[in-house]
Amino acid sequence: MTDAKKTRSYKLRIWRQPDAASTGRLVDYEVADVDPDSSFLEMLDHLNETLVKKGEEPVAFESDCREGICGACGVCIDGRPHGPVTHLTTCGLRMREFGDGVTITVEPFRANAFPVVKDLIVDRSSFDRVIERGGYVSVNAGSAPDANALPISTDMAEDAMDSAACIGCGACVASCPNASASLFVGAKIRQMKILPQGDVERTRRALAMVEQMDAEGFGDCSNHGECEAACPKAISIENIATLRREYLRAAFRS
Amino acid sequence: MSTPRFQLWSSVGKKLLTGITGLALMGFIVTHLVGNLNLFVGSEAFNGYTEALHQLGGLLVVAELGLAGLFLLHAVSAILVWRDNSGARSVQNTVVASKGSPSKQTVFSQSMIVTGSVLLVFVVLHVAQFRFGIFGGLDYTTTLDGKEVRDLYRLVVETFKNPAWVVVYVGVMVLLGGHLRHGFWSAFQSVGLLDPMLRPLAYSAGAVFAVAIAVGFLVMPIYLFLFA
Ligand code: HEM
Numbered sequence: 001m002t003d004a005k006k007t008r009s010y011k012l013r014i015w016r017q018p019d020a021a022s023t024g025r026l027v028d029y030e031v032a033d034v035d036p037d038s039s040f041l042e043m044l045d046h047l048n049e050t051l052v053k054k055g056e057e058p059v060a061f062e063s064d065c066r067e068g069i070c071g072a073c074g075v076c077i078d079g080r081p082h083g084p085v086t087h088l089t090t091c092g093l094r095m096r097e098f099g100d101g102v103t104i105t106v107e108p109f110r111a112n113a114f115p116v117v118k119d120l121i122v123d124r125s126s127f128d129r130v131i132e133r134g135g136y137v138s139v140n141a142g143s144a145p146d147a148n149a150l151p152i153s154t155d156m157a158e159d160a161m162d163s164a165a166c167i168g169c170g171a172c173v174a175s176c177p178n179a180s181a182s183l184f185v186g187a188k189i190r191q192m193k194i195l196p197q198g199d200v201e202r203t204r205r206a207l208a209m210v211e212q213m214d215a216e217g218f219g220d221c222s223n224h225g226e227c228e229a230a231c232p233k234a235i236s237i238e239n240i241a242t243l244r245r246e247y248l249r250a251a252f253r254s
Numbered sequence: 255m256s257t258p259r260f261q262l263w264s265s266v267g268k269k270l271l272t273g274i275t276g277l278a279l280m281g282f283i284v285t286h287l288v289g290n291l292n293l294f295v296g297s298e299a300f301n302g303y304t305e306a307l308h309q310l311g312g313l314l315v316v317a318e319l320g321l322a323g324l325f326l327l328h329a330v331s332a333i334l335v336w337r338d339n340s341g342a343r344s345v346q347n348t349v350v351a352s353k354g355s356p357s358k359q360t361v362f363s364q365s366m367i368v369t370g371s372v373l374l375v376f377v378v379l380h381v382a383q384f385r386f387g388i389f390g391g392l393d394y395t396t397t398l399d400g401k402e403v404r405d406l407y408r409l410v411v412e413t414f415k416n417p418a419w420v421v422v423y424v425g426v427m428v429l430l431g432g433h434l435r436h437g438f439w440s441a442f443q444s445v446g447l448l449d450p451m452l453r454p455l456a457y458s459a460g461a462v463f464a465v466a467i468a469v470g471f472l473v474m475p476i477y478l479f480l481f482a
């Protein structure tokens with residue numbers, strides 16, 4: 001750390017919970033010498049180093065890619081999934097967004113369908129089980145086809161990609177006052193129903209994925225639209241409109 | 255793998271229900287407002303309008319039952335949505351904040367169950383008062399084109415000579431406006447009609463619609479109290 005750069009210190013209130021069975025609580029910490037250009041996760045790493053030195057249990061949080069593509073790192077920062085900046089993951093968030101000396105509250109992505117594993121880590125396997133019910137194509141799609149060999153326009157490909165940008169981080173669920181997974185499920189359904197490979201199974205997919213979503217204990221949607229604001233990939237609630245259309249369509253096809 | 259069945263009472267099924275019934279109720283409320291504008295014209299216009307409705311006979315009863323069904327279906331599906339949602343996050347975070355635009359979360363979207371519940375109680379009261387005359391006045395008659403007809407105009411005017419009723423009706427209409435501020439665009443979204451182009455349009459139109467409906471209804475009791 002260069003002397004020229006002024007470092008910052010923060011008061012942190014972090015959710016600590018030893019395991020799924022115990023009840024957790026917020027614990028106060030202070031962290032100093034934080035480079036404003038470091039990421040939020042690096043700040044937590046820095047805190048953990050000091051905790052380990054003091055012989056205390058480090059704060060458990062998840063991360064993998066640290067470049068906004070894996071979806072592992074989500075936490076609620078001052079009540080907002082992935083923090084105050086829109087369209088960004090926690091790993092992409094920089095400490096310069098937080099003024100020197102402020103208090104920052106860090107809590108897990110909260111939902112009954114996302115039980116806390118430890119501290120800030122939640123179990124998002126409910127998402128996996130929803131995917132298992134239809135988030136795939138059963139045909140062998142082979143290797144990447146030659147350009148223009150499939151009748152898919154640029155618009156169609158872009159449209160499908162906008163939905164496929166979902167990294168499954170769970171911010172939609174965490175931000176939703178109802179803990180609904182509608183944006184996640186809608187994005188998966190839309191991504192696949194647009195393309196010919198996925199079109200074949202769209203009826204079964206819509207019915208099965210909605211059934212699993214409900215079985216996992218996610219809430220219903222009230223169209224608050226909070227999920228779109230919280231989504232690091234800016235996935236539109238148009239995908240939720242698609243979810244409704246696909247479900248209604250399935251009513252007449254099944 | 256066997257295909258699961260469409261479930262009307264699944265999460266998405268319930269949204270289709272609140273949306274379709276919400277759209278239908280909005281259609282009704284516009285019709286109701288337009289019909290009631292006869293109150294501003296006067297006794298003959300209003301009694302002529304209500305008499306024309308009563309002339310429908312059996313058809314009117316069918317429409318009334320249909321409306322009652324709509325209200326019930328809307329209320330039941332919406333209350334079930336609310337119940338399921340309350341159970342989906344048992345432990346709340348201590349700090350909860352909105353990320354702002356493009357979120358559509360407002361005091362209106364958060365209070366749908368409150369404004370809706372008031373509307374439910376109000377609708378029962380309103381029908382009891384003017385359809386079944388529990389506070390009297392159904393026996394008022396007048397002559398219209400030489401025919402003896404019910405004088406519902408007098409019943410309405412006498413009701414709103416009482417400032418307490420004016421306050422109740424104006425208050426509920428403000429809440430109706432609040433319900434529609436979120437409900438208008440939300441209903442279109444619930445039935446899957448909105449894309450990123452139409453959404454801002456529907457959201458803005460919802461503000462105009464909510465104010466127009468609320469103001470349209472609430473000036474009636476005030477007007478009758480002051481001038482009738
Ligand atoms: C009978 C009493 C009523 C109750 C209990 C009620 C309750 C509710 C609730 C709780 C919602 C939100 C549903 C959700 O969270 O997704 C809702 C939505 C809505 N309500 Fe009502 N409401 C009532 C009457 C009305 C009336 C009189 C109208 C129309 C004039 C109306 C129009 C709407 C619309 C358009 C929506 C949006 C539907 C959607 O988002 O799917 N409601 N209602």
Ligand code: FES
Pocket residue numbers: 062063064065066067068069070071072073074089090091092
């Ligand atoms: S760590 Fe992979 S998205 Fe943040």
